[in-house]
Amino acid sequence: MSNADAKQRAAAWLRDLEAALVRSDVSAALALFADDECFWRDMVAFTWNIKTMEGKEQIAAFLSATLADTEPCAFRIEGDALEVHGVTEARFTFETKVARGRGFLRLKDGRAWTFLTVAQALKGFEERSGPAREKGVEHGVHRDRTTWLERRTAEEASLGYTQQPYCLIIGGGQGGLALGARLRCLDVPTIIVERNARAGDSWRNRYKSLCLHDPVWYDHMPYLPFPDHWPVFSPKDKIGDWLETYAKIMELNLWTSTECRSASYDDARKEWTVVVDRAGESVTLRPRQLVLATGMSGVPEIPQFAGAERFRGEQCHSSNFASGAAYAGKRCVIIGSNNSAHDICADLWEHGADVTMVQRSPTVVARSESLMELAQGPLYSEQALANGVTTDIADLTVASLPHRVAPRRAAKVYEEIKHRDRDLYQRLDKVGFLYSFGEDGSGIHAKYVRRGSGYYIDVGACELVANGSIKLKSRVTVENLTATSVVLTDGTELPADLVVYATGYGSMNGWAATLISQEVADKVGKCWGVGSDTAKDPGPWEGELRNMWKPTQQEALWFQGGNLMQARFYSLVLALQIKAREAGLPTPVYGLQPVHHLS
């Protein structure tokens, strides 16, 4: 079937769907979906939630509940359609009563296998961009004219003092800044508080050798893509500087050197009371919406090993490790075997330290080059751009794959990676390194979605492990520490001057416990993960990331986090939810998720 035929087929299907939806004929709509497996994933357009309906029963219930309020219409194919291995793929636009949206459709044998609908803009509250951009200066002559600088200065002086922000974002990393930028463009008065002295410090303050493990095409911030000469892998200080200039260019109200001290919600007044310390001054803010953008990784977790308090050397969590420079000739033990552990081991080795990695459980490992080519290449690369796959199209394509389906597709990629890099895996095996491709072979991205950890994107340290430069102790954990050593469960005693706990982070709701209360943290429950019933992501199946970018059990509390791609894509999804509330639009949430786990 040609692409023109594919487009025609997709357009016909969309017409049929629209006809069914317009006359609220749920069974006619259902008949358009495949019998064996089908999904409707919606982001804010129908559900005011992020939700994947799996199978006809769930789709029927969803449509019956949302159709009357939503009034969907004007479904139109956008761009070209494709026919790939018997699946018709097409993007489309549509409208609802209050929103404009885009979507992605996959047909098998003429019926829908996957169907995605995402809100993109609220009618009457569109961003002033392109042809609708502001003029910038009021032509004509006006007594008492104020300039851009005067207005900006007045806003900075009043917001948070004489005027309350509608939204407060805790955290000025990529997540907070991207959401702040969206809200700025949607004209929602917002303050972002960042405890560091400069935007981007959360990157700058990490270990010296850190760089983004995702390539540049994946990492654009909203509105201001990287220039074409930006390096493939951004060094941490460079991305720090970029975020700092980004905040300035986007005119964000970013309060640096500001820490959140407490936050509580008044159910009656529908308002938060948040006390922050702004460079020594206590300021009480009363926003309507509170967003925790404190890092998807949550609070650092350090296991309680017996004897840790007796250890006379240095101990730190990986998040506090700055550089291997001070450790030439020193004996360093790194507990953990994921990304940070590998990076820190390599950094220490490069500085001449004696390094031992303690691997307690298997790690998903894949070479960066292989991932770039096989996993990310089709969507995020120069080649993808040359094929017409813009960042925007790539993001929509990623969103179009339900969490049930994505791991299956990924497993095929890892079959190829396994074969291509078999030498590396054999050599890792030989030194006893426990590598894995995940419980279902779905690799790194699935691990990231399920638990945000458990993998290493190999940028060089695997070779050091394989050739013994980094010593390895695997299939063991720590029994206890002595004054001068780490004792493992197999009896090995590792003399140590430095112990680094590359042992990961808790769930993001740990930040809610710290900043708000344990009660609220428990009320919203665990963040991240989809209920895959794999390590650190217990069932039941949820189908979407817990609590991320969508309503939680705590009214007016939101979680924004993840990598740069997620910061870019989901910042719009979340910003529209906040804007709708600010604008007073009805936002009936369909299928608010129950809490199954506290952390």
Next chain:
Amino acid sequence: MSNADAKQRAAAWLRDLEAALVRSDVSAALALFADDECFWRDMVAFTWNIKTMEGKEQIAAFLSATLADTEPCAFRIEGDALEVHGVTEARFTFETKVARGRGFLRLKDGRAWTFLTVAQALKGFEERSGPAREKGVEHGVHRDRTTWLERRTAEEASLGYTQQPYCLIIGGGQGGLALGARLRCLDVPTIIVERNARAGDSWRNRYKSLCLHDPVWYDHMPYLPFPDHWPVFSPKDKIGDWLETYAKIMELNLWTSTECRSASYDDARKEWTVVVDRAGESVTLRPRQLVLATGMSGVPEIPQFAGAERFRGEQCHSSNFASGAAYAGKRCVIIGSNNSAHDICADLWEHGADVTMVQRSPTVVARSESLMELAQGPLYSEQALANGVTTDIADLTVASLPHRVAPRRAAKVYEEIKHRDRDLYQRLDKVGFLYSFGEDGSGIHAKYVRRGSGYYIDVGACELVANGSIKLKSRVTVENLTATSVVLTDGTELPADLVVYATGYGSMNGWAATLISQEVADKVGKCWGVGSDTAKDPGPWEGELRNMWKPTQQEALWFQGGNLMQARFYSLVLALQIKAREAGLPTPVYGLQPVHHLS
């Protein structure tokens, strides 16, 4: 003729040209050009100069002189061709022995009317961009690895001290920064010195109500276009902030709070000795190339009026006027009637001052809205973008029109403007305002090219003049000043608390006199203007802007200046000339212009 036919015709013409050039058959090449009027404009590709050859005789001489060294080949149509009013228009790419280029061709009756060739890149010295971008991090493990931040910090510490810059740019406005960015991407060690404390201060320090008079689509800096929500007319402080972040993002070696004290060239060593004061520290720099990017406007010019020293009120040049805020109720006389004069009059009026404008000669006036729609719209607007006219294509199109031809085309636009805004012009006439459309009716852009002044882009002040809010004295000049007033040549005495001299600027070579020597200033002669033999642009005809972005009579001295569009486009043209010299490529300059005027 369809666009497909146009493309075919242009391609056939290019094939014929290439065949003639490859066999150095100048007469065959000449036969492809129109008999009545033809132009070949070259920028750096054939001439290592910016030069328009007019008519067959000049083209023949040029080809005979340059063909052997240039070895042009590989001419290929780029994108679509157009047929407009019997003229075939097409863009193309080509190569020379050392460069890759682009061009623009106009055919009339199958023969070339205008032909443009512009160098875009030097072979073997291409920018590392897109697919060729740097990796950013060295994967693998490396003892003594240095990070991006360490390398950047080391460069900042050594450049200008233990390592000399190849190029020194005086001035950190849009011109200096754009050129600095190009040279950074071409890997030419460069320092930019800026006397203000922050990049962008040359904008911030101007009068409060200043905004760009050109719309956003015209104003993008190289590499980092404005985001889509950027306002149409950038307020001065916002553009100042943009330039400041630009310098940071592009990693320019910008020395702020640094003034150039002296500069001299050693002919034997082929090296400049430039003494700068860097925030109180005297630093001697020894660059090979020196660029004056001190503003195309040159040194402020204040006419010497009799009695000026006796005047007891305030007097300042327009470049030093900050705001009308202090002048409510004060009597203000503004000498001049161009852009700054109108802006300052309006600003004073908005603040409640009593304002009189003294118009000494006619002013070309056009409403901003009319210019945007009729003059800039076809190339720089949302509509242009929707039609596929990117900034890049627009710039090439502008460059493709020789200075002989552009005013003729512009005059047609002004015929329309004159008709559309006839009410305004009638009302200006009524109050005695001397408006004009230029000696040949070619309007504002031609004035800008010829003398960089003489016009007002109306953003509102015309109404104030027409309705008498701004008082007008025209067809007069200043006779003398008294202690309390300005006396005009018609005998009128204007009591005054403030006199603003909106009387323009000298030629850019005034900066060479100030910073280097009068001898060098005289050696290079007048900058800007094309020898149109109109006011302030005396003949003989030169065909290109004097001394701008091209070799001058002073070896290793260059002038970079102009608006944001020129900063964007010509920064590449100039950067390639500097890169070629750094790389040691032969750069035989064809037709170095003689000096006809000293200032």
